[in-house]
Amino acid sequence: MIEVRHRPGSVVTNGAGGRRDSVRFGVPGKGRIGDEVFEFLDSCGLKVRRGSERQLTGQIRGFPDVAVIFQRSADILTQVTDGRLDLGITNIDVLREHGGEDDDLILVYEDLGFSGASVAVEVPDSWVDVTTMADLADVAASLRERGDELRVATSLPNLTRRFFYQSGISHFSLVQVEGGVEAAPTVGFADVAVDLVSTGTTLKENHLKVLRNGYILRTQACLVCNRRSLTGSVFKREVVRQVVELMEARLRAQQFYSVTANLRGQSEAEVAAALLERPATRGKRGPTVARVFAANPEADGSHWFAATIIVDAASLQPAVDHLREVGGSGMSVMPVKYLFDERSAAYDGLLKALGVS
Amino acid sequence: MERRPVERVRGTQDSWPPEAVQLASVRERLEETYASFGYSRIDVPVLEPAELHLRKSGLEIISKLYAFEDQGGRRLCLRPELTASVVRALVAQTPARLPVRLYATGPVFRYERPSKGRYRQFTQSGVELIGADDPRADAEVIHLAMHALDRLGLSGYRVTVGHVGFLAELLTSLGLGTRLRTFLVESLEEARRRGIDAVRQRLMQLDPELFEDRDRALADAEDEVVVRDAVAGFLTELGSEALGRRSEEDVVGRILRKLRPSAGKAAIEQALSFMARLGEIRGDPQEALSRGRQLLAEHGLGEEPLIQLEHTVQLLGEYGADLSHVEVDLGLGRGLQYYTAMVFEIDHSGLGRESQLCGGGRYDDLARSLGGKTSLPALGFAFGVERVRLALEAEGQALQPTKTSRVFVLPSEPEHAGYAARVAQGVRAAGFHAQLEVAARPLRASLAFADKEGFTRVVLVGAAEQAAGTLRVKDMADGSERVVGLDESDALRRALV
Numbered sequence: 001m002i003e004v005r006h007r008p009g010s011v012v013t014n015g016a017g018g019r020r021d022s023v024r025f026g027v028p029g030k031g032r033i034g035d036e037v038f039e040f041l042d043s044c045g046l047k048v049r050r051g052s053e054r055q056l057t058g059q060i061r062g063f064p065d066v067a068v069i070f071q072r073s074a075d076i077l078t079q080v081t082d083g084r085l086d087l088g089i090t091n092i093d094v095l096r097e098h099g100g101e102d103d104d105l106i107l108v109y110e111d112l113g114f115s116g117a118s119v120a121v122e123v124p125d126s127w128v129d130v131t132t133m134a135d136l137a138d139v140a141a142s143l144r145e146r147g148d149e150l151r152v153a154t155s156l157p158n159l160t161r162r163f164f165y166q167s168g169i170s171h172f173s174l175v176q177v178e179g180g181v182e183a184a185p186t187v188g189f190a191d192v193a194v195d196l197v198s199t200g201t202t203l204k205e206n207h208l209k210v211l212r213n214g215y216i217l218r219t220q221a222c223l224v225c226n227r228r229s230l231t232g233s234v235f236k237r238e239v240v241r242q243v244v245e246l247m248e249a250r251l252r253a254q255q256f257y258s259v260t261a262n263l264r265g266q267s268e269a270e271v272a273a274a275l276l277e278r279p280a281t282r283g284k285r286g287p288t289v290a291r292v293f294a295a296n297p298e299a300d301g302s303h304w305f306a307a308t309i310i311v312d313a314a315s316l317q318p319a320v321d322h323l324r325e326v327g328g329s330g331m332s333v334m335p336v337k338y339l340f341d342e343r344s345a346a347y348d349g350l351l352k353a354l355g356v357s
Numbered sequence: 358m359e360r361r362p363v364e365r366v367r368g369t370q371d372s373w374p375p376e377a378v379q380l381a382s383v384r385e386r387l388e389e390t391y392a393s394f395g396y397s398r399i400d401v402p403v404l405e406p407a408e409l410h411l412r413k414s415g416l417e418i419i420s421k422l423y424a425f426e427d428q429g430g431r432r433l434c435l436r437p438e439l440t441a442s443v444v445r446a447l448v449a450q451t452p453a454r455l456p457v458r459l460y461a462t463g464p465v466f467r468y469e470r471p472s473k474g475r476y477r478q479f480t481q482s483g484v485e486l487i488g489a490d491d492p493r494a495d496a497e498v499i500h501l502a503m504h505a506l507d508r509l510g511l512s513g514y515r516v517t518v519g520h521v522g523f524l525a526e527l528l529t530s531l532g533l534g535t536r537l538r539t540f541l542v543e544s545l546e547e548a549r550r551r552g553i554d555a556v557r558q559r560l561m562q563l564d565p566e567l568f569e570d571r572d573r574a575l576a577d578a579e580d581e582v583v584v585r586d587a588v589a590g591f592l593t594e595l596g597s598e599a600l601g602r603r604s605e606e607d608v609v610g611r612i613l614r615k616l617r618p619s620a621g622k623a624a625i626e627q628a629l630s631f632m633a634r635l636g637e638i639r640g641d642p643q644e645a646l647s648r649g650r651q652l653l654a655e656h657g658l659g660e661e662p663l664i665q666l667e668h669t670v671q672l673l674g675e676y677g678a679d680l681s682h683v684e685v686d687l688g689l690g691r692g693l694q695y696y697t698a699m700v701f702e703i704d705h706s707g708l709g710r711e712s713q714l715c716g717g718g719r720y721d722d723l724a725r726s727l728g729g730k731t732s733l734p735a736l737g738f739a740f741g742v743e744r745v746r747l748a749l750e751a752e753g754q755a756l757q758p759t760k761t762s763r764v765f766v767l768p769s770e771p772e773h774a775g776y777a778a779r780v781a782q783g784v785r786a787a788g789f790h791a792q793l794e795v796a797a798r799p800l801r802a803s804l805a806f807a808d809k810e811g812f813t814r815v816v817l818v819g820a821a822e823q824a825a826g827t828l829r830v831k832d833m834a835d836g837s838e839r840v841v842g843l844d845e846s847d848a849l850r851r852a853l854v
Contacts, residue, residue, distance in 0.1 A: 132563075132564055142607050212565060213562055
C-alpha cells in the first residue's frame, strides 16, 4: 500500500484560503497535469491566480469563496477523502489505486477531458518472445522454478497486484517507485514496469513495449468531492454547484458547433421545415429562424432568413451539406463556449449521491 | 480538522448481545458435533506467510488476500480460510498414525465487496480428515456437515455434491498445459454463474494468441532445428542484456511454442463445450450420475471419478443422511484451486443472495504443494458461522441460550459495599448471575436502573443485614420483600427464583 505522507507545510486547514466557510479546492499544481489543469480551468471561466510557482495556494477570479490549494494528485485524493479538502481534481488511476471505496469520497465528474493515459504493463523491447500476459506468466513461472522472482516496478502497487493476479501471475515482487518507473528495467532493479503511457515517447526512450493484453485501465483527470463537507453546508454546495456547472457546460460545449446560414424562402415556417427534414440540420431542439431585412428586396417577393442550429461535431459536415442543398449561403460556424441545459446532470448526480435535494 | 469518532473497518462488524451470544452458541454446538465424530480441536495462527495462499489457493482467494509486509520485511497475510493453515501444520508435524481428524474455528479475512451476509472478517468453523482416500471418508465428512445442521435444528438446507475430477480427466486427455488446466478448472464456477462465453472471453483476454490461427507455423522437427539455431544466433547477437534474467533456453522454447501449429484452439473449444455439458448435469443423484456416465463414455474418459462419487452418495444414504437434501451437480466448481476430487456445498434457502452455508471437498495434493514429502489424501469443509446464525434466524429457530436468572445486588449505603460483594458471591454460589452495584448514585437511581435493565429481583443489604448475616430480596414486580440468611441456601434459592 502507498503510505500517505503528510508533508509539513502542505496541509492547509484554516489559513491561506481565507474565510472559514470557503470551499477548499485541491488542484494539481505541478508537472504536465499542472499545465493542463490551468488551461482547463481557464477554458471553463475559472481563472486561477497564483502568486508564483512555489506558492501553495491561489484564488479563482470571481469566486472569492474558493481557496485553491496546490497538491500532488495522490495527496488531493486522500485529503478529499478525509475532508481536509472539499473538492479536488485528481486522476482516475490514483482513485482506483486507492480503492475509491470510502463512502465519504464522491466521484463528481469522471472525465474532465485532459491528462489522458493508459496504465499498462511494459517489458523490454528486446523480449521478442514475450508479447502477452500469458507469456509474462511463463517468465514468472520459470524464474520461480529457479528460486527467483519476477520484479515489477510501479507506483501503482494495488492496481498492479490485482491485474497480475487476474492474469494468473501470483508470484512476483513489487518494486515501489515514485517517479521514473520506466527507467527501472533498463537500470536493472526491476524486470518489467507498470506505468502510465500516453504518447509512447518515454516508452521508446527506455526501450520498452506494452504487452498486447497488458492495458490495465484508461485514466484521465476527474473531479471528486467530500460527502461530509457538502452535506454539512448549503453554502459550500452552492459554490460547488457553480464550479461543476461551468465545467460541465464547457465539456459539453466542446462537442458542439453553432452554425448560422442565410436562406431564401417565403416564410420562417418554410425555412424551418426544410431544415427539420434532415437529422443533421435539426439542431439540438430545432432551428432558430429570423428574418433578414435585405437592403435590396428580391424581385420574386421572397425573403432572406438567418437560421441558427447547434450541431455536434460529427454532424457538422452533413449539416453544412444539407444547408447548401436547400440554398444556404454565407454559412458561419462558431465553437460553442458553454452549453447549459435546464438542469446540470453532473450536479443533480452529485445531489443524489449526497442524498440531499 | 474535526475530531471524528474512530470508525469500524469497512466490512467488519461489532456483534452485540444477544447476537454475539448466539454466534458463540452456534460455534459451540457445531464443535460438539465434530467432537462426537471423534474430531479434536486444532488452533492455527491468524497470521500466515502470504506464500501459503499464493501457492495453491487460486485467484478467488489470492485476489482477496489481506497481504502486507511486517516490520521485518516478511510477506504475511491474514488467513483467508483455515484449511491451508491446518495442512501447513500437518506438513510440519505429521502425526504418527493416520487418519487424523481435526476441527478448527476462528476468524478469516477476505477483501470482499461487503454486502448482507458477506463480510471482510467472518468466522469459519470446520473439520479436516487427513490420511484417508476412501469414499468412506468423503461420505463421513458430508454426513458430519449435514448432521451438524440437523442438530442445530435447521431443515431448509440443500447439499450439492460434485467432482472436479471429471473436468480434470478431460483436460489431461486433451494434453493442455498446466496453467490452462488450472484456469479452466477454476473457471467451472464462473461458467455456471456467467456462462461459458464469459469464460472464453476471459481466456481470450488472458492469452489472445491461444485463439489465433498461426500462418507461420513450423511444419516439422527439421524446421524447428533451423528456427532454434536462428533464434539462438539472434540472441547471441543481441547480447546478454536482451535476456534480462531469463535463460536462453526459456526464450527459445517460448518462441518455438508460439510458432508450432496450434492444436490449442480446438482443444480449448472442446474443453469449453464439455464444461457447458457438465453444467447441465444436476439434480437427483441417481439420474445425474447416469448422465455423467454417458458423458464420460462419449468422450472415452475413465470412470474413476464417477465410481468414487457414486460410492460416496450410496454410503451417505447408508450412514443415515437424508438424501432428499442432496443433489449431484457435475458443474459444481469451488473457488479454491486446491480441490482435486469430490467437492460439495450446502446452501440455505432463507439467506437470499449469499446463500452458501458451507463448502468443502477433497484436496489430495495440497500437502505436497505446501512442501510435504508425500501426498496426503485429505478432505474437509468449513461453515460460515455468521451465515448459519442467519439461517437459524430465517427459520425462526430458538437462538436464545437457556436463561439464568439475573440478580442485582445493591448496598443501601456505600460502607456496606464489602458485605454486598460477599452476598453477591453467595448468590452466584446458589446458581444465579449476580451483578453488583458499582456506581456511586442514590439508592433510588440504582433501583430505577435495575428496573429498566429488566432485573426481576434486587438484593438489598444495609447495616441491619450485615449485622445479622442476612439479605433482603426485593421482587421488582410487586415490590414485596423477603429477608433470608446468607447461609440458608435453599431459602435463598426459593426467594431468588
